[in-house]
Amino acid sequence: MISPQIKPGKIYDAIIIGAGHNGLTAAAYLARAGLSTLALERREIVGGCCVTESIAPGCRVSTTSYIASMLRPEVISDLKLREFGLRMVPCDPAIQVPFLDGQVVSWWADRERAKAEFSKISAQDGETFVRVDDKLKKLARYLQPFFLEPPPEFDTRGAKGLTELFRVGKRFRKISNAEIAELISFLTGSLGEFLDHNYESEKIKTMFLANNVYGKHGGPYQPGTAIGLLFHLLSGGEHELQGFFGHVIGGMGAITQALANSGKKLGVEIRTEAPVAKIDVRNGRARGVVLEDGTEIGGRLVISNADPKRTFLKLTSPRDLPDDFVHAIRGIKMEGPCAKVNMVLGEEPRFTGTPAHYTPLERTFYTLVPSLEFAEKCYDTAKFSEIPEELWVDCVVSSNADESLAPKGKHILTCFVQYVPYNLKHGTWDENRELLGDRVVKKIGEYAPNVPGAILARQVLTPLDLERTYGLTEGNIFHGDLRLEQLFFMRPVAGWSQYRTPIDGLYLCGAGTHPGGGVTGAPGHNAAHQVLRDWKKGRFKQGA
Structure with missing residues (x-):
């Protein structure tokens, strides 16, 4: 006590x-x-x-949050x-999406390297990436100062109200009319529509999707989902880098x-x-x-x-x-909409299409979501209180970035899962916990066939578990x-x-x-x- x-x-x-x-x-x-x-x-x-917690003897995992992006x-x-x-340690690539045809698309920290990677799929999208990246980073810098100060309260009257208006106004004193329109569009528009408007390749669109609606209600075509494009370009890490992702x-x-x-x-x-x-x-x-x-x-x-x-x-x-x-x-x-599945494996996951020369750190991060349409349908299923048959799974082989997390010969795989409902139409989460875990493993097996047979320990955290164990209301x-x-x-x-x-x-x-x-x-x-x-x-x- x-x-x-x-x-x-x-x-x-x-x-x-x-x-x-x-x-x-x-x-x-x-x-x-x-x-x-x-x-x-x-x-x-x-x-x-x-937190870092043990899920098997000598094996530790970031049970809930798993990547440091904007500390x-x-x-x-x-x-x-x-x-x-x-x-x-910086995640590089920050995002990596394998596709069922065996191609793996990597978003490298070095922009020229990322452009070259994307240009292999679409030369036009490679050029567009640079142009859009510049625009997004500039817009994100307008929002950056608000991150470490209280938001304005516009119903404040008198001198204090004027002070609030001045504080906000000075942050945008250099913004153009076009940038104001773009900022409003990002705050209210959908990620899917933005990507459809700017990119031609479905694979490139999917890669951008993979970074921008984590833990959020709404599929990529829902209004308000485009804001993730700006949110994840706010700076983080000790060197204040825009779009920083790090393994701790x-x-x-x-x-x-x-x-x-x-x-x-x-x-x-x-x-x-x-x-x-x-x-x-x-x-x-x-x-x-x-x-x-x-x-x-x-x-x-x-x-x-x-x-x-x-x-x-x-x-x-x-x-x-x-x-x-x-x-x-x-x-x-509130109501969810995500879960976590953590595993100890007897061998490193082998994601099909990963180049043989990639280092362990470059074999760490994989997002399993085949298309925007897939993500939208996944959300639609969860929206009506059912567990989707096909899930969006974010995989991090964290022991590739940090060998101290597991003994030699064992590997840690932590998986962020969406979309799942907090309230289920059929049964309870206690009754469906392992069903969720099985569906996650099945999805991973489509991309890394050796994983299902390599599992030594598994922890499934449903939205209800996130509420019970970690105090997150409705998960x-x-x-x-x-x-x-x-x-x-x-x-x-x-x-x-x-x-x-x-x-x-x-x-x-x-x-x-x-x-x-x-x-x-x-x-x-x-x-x-x-x-x-x-x-x-x-x-x-x-x-x-």
Whole structure:
């Protein structure tokens, strides 16, 4: 039990609910500023969905999140994560799509090499790639500054409202009318229509698809799916590279271990196996938390890294919140739509068509989705609460990038799966878990025939498992779908996008806030800085 480790009667300046990567990021920044900070984690390990766990003796895997793409360089630098063991190896190729005819298309980090690769399929598409890449990167740079600051709240009046408008306006002072039109098109349009308009080869279109609707509701022809083209070109990694994808040595848990150790050095207290039952709210103000074992912990501030639905529909009482706010929270779109399947293999997967000269690192990343039409049909099936017979599977042979994850002769294959429903029309996920695993293995076997016979251990995480084990309401990895009406100043809900909540002293710092999901550290960074701005005004310095 965790309770005896907590000093009786102590009042913390800040209590963090959930020691996932955003919670740990927020905790470290608050402690660095001098606030006494306690981070509480319901599981026996820190990390939330950014963890490395054993699934067989000596075999470790990034069980949930599996690639570092946009981890903010400011977080890496400010919290000195390299000093605490963080090391990332660029994914190169960043995307690799095998096709059933035996051709493998690789998207290399070097743009000229990528252009040459694409030109083998279509010379026109190779030229188009360079032109479109320039355009997309320029548009993404307009959005980049908003990543590490609160989104504007346009209903603010008076001088503060003018300040907000000026802050937004200066970010776009050099944008042209044509670029404004393009930006709106990307925010509202479909990925499929954009690709059909710009590219002629179905294989090239499929390769771009493979990078842009991860974990999101909607097939590639649904409105709003084009935004992924910009989102994944925001910079990440310690060198702030646009479109960075990285394998984390030691698995994704190395990120949260580095964050935890950095936080501890700054003074953060971390308690595991300490599930929070409720947030203590009195007279409209958060006063601390109550653990499931009844332990009460006082705090001047409470910052929740849980998703908005869990925070406001389970950890607080509706009577402490405005009715319209509770109604808006209930309406946040969640419901999956993805799963994970992790495997230990007795031999390395051999994906048909992979060139013999490719290095182990170049044989690491494979996305199994044959076409845009396939993806659209897959989503349509899941949309009606059925498990698709044919699944989209993202495969990472992580032991090829990091030999420390498995003993010699064994290999780690981690698979991200979409689209799958949270609610099933027939049966339960407990009854259908292995059916999902079997369908994933069958799909992989079409591209890497040696895999089905090489499996030594298998872990299947359904949307329900993601909810039960990792605390993701309805199994949503982003704490709320990434769709236009749930982004920017409408995340988590309109009027409450700046990390504060209707309860005084209660803040959000998780992926359900701006700028959203992915292992970026941005929500935790932004929330901590918002808390510190309020703290400096003297609002919370009185006792809890």
